[in-house]
Amino acid sequence: MTELMGAEAEMRDALRRLRADGVQRLGERVRELSAGWAALQPRRPWDDADRARLGELAASAHRLAGAGGTFGFPALSKAAAPLELLLLGLRDTPAPGGDRLRQAGAQVAAVAAAWEAGPAGAEEDGADPGQASPAEHGEPIFLFAEAEEQAMLSAVIANLGYSVRRASEREVLEGALPEGPLSAAVIDDAVPDPLAVCARLAGRCPLILLAEDSSFENRLAAARAGVEALVAKPLEVNELADWLDHFAGGRAETRYTIVIVDDDRLLAAAYAMALRQAGMQVTSVSDPAQAIEVIAATAPDLILMDLQMPGIDGIELARVIRQTRRHLSLPILFLSAEQDTERQILARRLGGDDFIPKPVDLDRLVTLVRLRAERARALRAVMESDSLTGLLNHARFKERLGLELERARRHGTTLSLVIFDLDHFKSVNDTHGHLVGDRVIRGLARSLQKRLRRTDVIGRYGGEEFAALMIGTGPEEARGIIDHLRERFAAASFETEGGSFGVTFSAGIAGNAPGGAGPEGGAEAEAMISAADAALYAAKRAGRNRVMVAPA
Amino acid sequence: MSPGGEALSRILYVEDDHDVRKVATFALKAVGGFVVEPCESGQQALEKAAGFAPQLLLLDVMMPGMDGPTTLERLRALPAIAGVPAIFMTAKVQPQEVSRYRALGTLDVISKPFDPMTLSATVRAIWAGRDD
Structure with a gap:
């Protein structure tokens, strides 16, 4: 053991020396870059030799971007990457405008500042060297359980849509840990000394303990061992699912989508890079005339817009965007070199939410965008979703x-509306109480989310009534899918202290009129809802627990 | 362990930046226990490849002279290297870029900067998933 630790200490030592060399070279490169940039300024307009020099500086920036984080300077990497882009852009622009030059200058300063700020703290050091988030790559859930339990639990977790990495027999016996990234670990307390296992795994990933004993003492002991979630046995699958979604499933959804509207493609690319480094999804539009279309197609969380663009004023464009009701609460951030407070006030009044002065401090940009997008999304979620299930209200x-009917009409595609109603739900509430009733509601919401496609739209229509829009799916095909879902849901059982019980649902389906032959506008939606409702009623009358399609 | 069965040992690593090459080579050897042949250029990789008989190629994308994709193409033209899987490392990871590299027949793209302590685990995970 001590020998092993000695070897590891030696290894870390050697690594530290290599890092020190690397850090020294980073400093030299940063100084060269700053000096090189400064030396080029009085030489404008640049000749071919100057442009070649810009290319060399860009290559330096590239190396800083690639090496900074490896040597403990992640912020330096982040600042250098857009600088490379800007320098290459300047090299290839015959007569670069003031905005581009100022942005590049600001970015050279940002690189120097990131170097001056020193290495990241021990916590941050190497914690986020790339942008890979576990959920994106579907890092597995580590399952730590004895053989008998393992097969069952592994099936449960896989069924929830997560990949599972089972602990081997040896790992269970020795409490050994797997290599590589994990998005969460599920530990069954039937393994030998479960809390010791937790304590060893703590910090690697979030820990979920399945516990026979859910007393306060045991919860406290588990918390001390680093357990973040304790699920009492017998296992309630929904509860485990909620925790897994919480730890491993949430990331992809929290990725913000940003649209940048700027006629200067180079600057837009630099802003986009900074936002992407922070894990956001970015679409850039250089032609303001196309902005509306792109915004409709991407449904962004926020718009970043240049205030001064040729042909159209940013304020005007903001007003056009606000003409659509759905975009009334969409945050718009203006980028502006303008000092004129009068105009800034005007822009705010007409729909801008904030100003970011040019040249843009990319760090500040990321922070502002994230804060605004976060708040807008939280507000929208409250406004639009059902509080119990998180589905659309x-x-x-x-x-x-x-909207979807309109789109289907334009493209000549089919879609089906399904309305679901839980059978005899009132008696579930009466017998088991509202808390159990709520669990059933959430259970159906979850199976709809899991079994339907991501592009399908799901809503909670009323108390025990749900609705789904199946895009590109005709009523007969929808019937097959929903009927399968009905069988699975009916077969599942809900556990309570008083025993287990099952619930069924009935559903009615209606398709849109083929070839856009139906009534225009809102009337078609109303007609479809009535037809699906009538089919649902027919299903109820025919004995419940079945799916019926409205006659075309 | 991996479905493909074969355990990863020999890695040919091409990176022009001296410091990065040093650290990564050390980390792959000491942390990952791999046998690593470091090369400072595509040209050097071409000279060493056949003799080293690598199981995996690890290539920086942007290098002066011969860049990563070109190096890969020329390496693959060598009969001994034709079927060897490759991973690119790059500081500029844009979505379209990744799909372009994948189209060149690479297993994955590792974004730079990387953390030397976890580099081996990342390589191993990509290797284990290569048959998916």
């Missing part, structure tokens, strides 16, 4: 129905 669902 009634009003929002009907709005989507109208």
Whole structure:
């Protein structure tokens, strides 16, 4: 053991020396870059030799971007990457404008500042060297359980849509840990000394303990061992699912989508790079005339817009965007070199939410965008979703129905509306209480989310009523899918202290009129809802627990 | 362990930046226990490849002279290297870039900067998933 530790200490020592060399060279490169940039300024307009020099500086920036984080300077990497882009852009622009030059100058300064700020703290050091987030790559859930339990639990987790990495027999016996990234670990307390296992895994990834004993003492002991979630046995799958989604599933959804509208492609590319480094999804538009279309197609969380563009004023464009009701609460950030406060006030009044002065401090840009997008999304979620299930609420669902019908009409595609109703739900509430009733509601919401496609739209229509829009799916095909879902849901059982019980649902389906032959506008949506409702009623009358399609 | 069965040992690593090459080589050897042949250029990789008989190629994308994709293409033209899987390392990871590299028949792209302590685990995970 001590020998092993000695070898590891030696290894870390050697690595430290290599890092020190690397760090020294980073400093030299940063100084060369700053000096090189400064020397080029009085030489404008640049000749071919100067442009070649810009190319060399860009190569330096590239190396800083590639090496900074490896040697403990992740912020230096982040600042150098857009600088490389800007320098290459300047090299290839015959007569670069003031905005580009100032942005590049600001970025050279940002690189120097990131170097001056020193290496990242021990915590940050290497914690986020790349942008890979576990969920994106579907890092597995580590399952630590004895053989008998393992097969069952592994099936449960896989069924929830996560990849599972099972602990081997040896790992269980020795409490050994797997290599590589994990998005969460599920530990069954039937393994030998489960809390010791937790303590060893703590810090690697979030820990979920399945515990026979859910007393306060045991919860406290688990918390001390680094357990973040304790699920009492017998296992309630929904509860485990909620935790897994919380730890491993949430990331992809929290990726913000940003649209940049700027006629200067180079600057837009630099802003986009900084935002992408922070894990956001970015689409750039250089022609303001196309902005509306792109915004409609990407449904962004925020718009970043240049205030001064040829042909159209940013303020005007903001007003056009605000003409669409759905975009009333969409945050718009203006980029502006303008000092004129009068105009800034005007821009705010007409729809801008904030100003970012040019040249842009990319760090600040990322922070501002994230804060604004976060708040806008939280507000929208509250406004649009049902609080119990997180599905779209009634009003929002009907709005989507109208939009999707319009789209289907334009493209000549099919879609089906399904309305679900839980059978005898009142007796579930009466017998088991509302808390159990809520669990059933969430259970159906979850199976809809899991079994339907991501592009399908799902809403909670009322108390025990749900609705789904199946895009590109005709009523007969929808019937097959929903009927399968019905069988699975009916076969599942809900556990309570008083024993287990099952719940069924009935569903009615209606398709849109083929070839856009139906009534225009809102009337088609209403007609579809009535037809699906009538089919649902027919299903109920025919004995419940079945799916019926409305006659075309 | 991996479905492909064969355990990864020999890695040919091409990186022009001296410091990065040093650290990564050391980390792959000491942390990952791999046998690593470091090369400072595509040209050097071409000279060493056949004799080293690598199981995996690890290539920096942007290098002066011969860049990563060109190096890969020329390496693959060598009969001994034709079927050897490759991983690119790059500081500029844009979505379209990754799909372009994948189209060149690479297993994955590792974004730079990387953390030397976890580099081996990343390589191993990509290697284990290569048959998916």
